[in-house]
Amino acid sequence: MGKMKIKAKLKGDIVKVKAMFTSLMADSEEAEKKKIKVEYITQIVATVNGNVVYEVSTSGFMSENPLVKFKFKGAKKGDKLIFTVTDNHGKIQTGKKKIK
């Protein structure tokens, strides 16, 4: 896994989030064809102030470098949005971004 790009913007009382993760998202069949390692993100979790605001379990059939967008309520400017991404090898990566 490489780097993450996160954007979080507060508008009214809703925070709009856009996040991109670097991963090949290669499932076994695809990895075999391209002769690369099987590597895909299995779970993405986003938290703010200790509360989960976004959570998804994924498979290798999400597109390469997955881009996700979502909205949530209950955060203010300056709060930190924390992403935790787990891949199929159990590797964990985190990314932080202050809400603008």
Added chain:
Amino acid sequence: MDRRKFLGVGLAAFAAIVAPVAELNAIDFRATKPKAWEAEKSAEAIKELYGTGGLKKSGITMTAPKLAENGGSIPINIKSDLDFESIAVFQDANPRSLTAVFTIPKNAIIDYDFRIKMRQTAFVTIVGKTRAGVLHMTTKEIDVSIGGCGG
């Protein structure tokens, strides 16, 4: 250390930094429903994940292109006003059906954008389970002109 524990430790560490007391409801669907991820067809995968309850064809709006030029990246949007506990995405285009399972926090706004891969023209099915245990679904056929997954 298994993945679930490992994740729990990681999350707990972050929670400790952000807030002293935190309630995290992370569910790893891969650990709890391993069979669903192996199913080849949507119908099978839905059965594995949510059981054999009746599916109501309402409540979820899916926005997706009718014709996808690039099967490697098909944008999909899910919207709903119902109080869902989880929403799962299935497709029949790839070797295995289940693509993603969203765990929905309480009072969340259900408006999710993401992208999936599809090797061929097939149906994409979204199934959601409300906190009351009712299953809702919506389905759409997406035409793929160039396959994803390197095919």
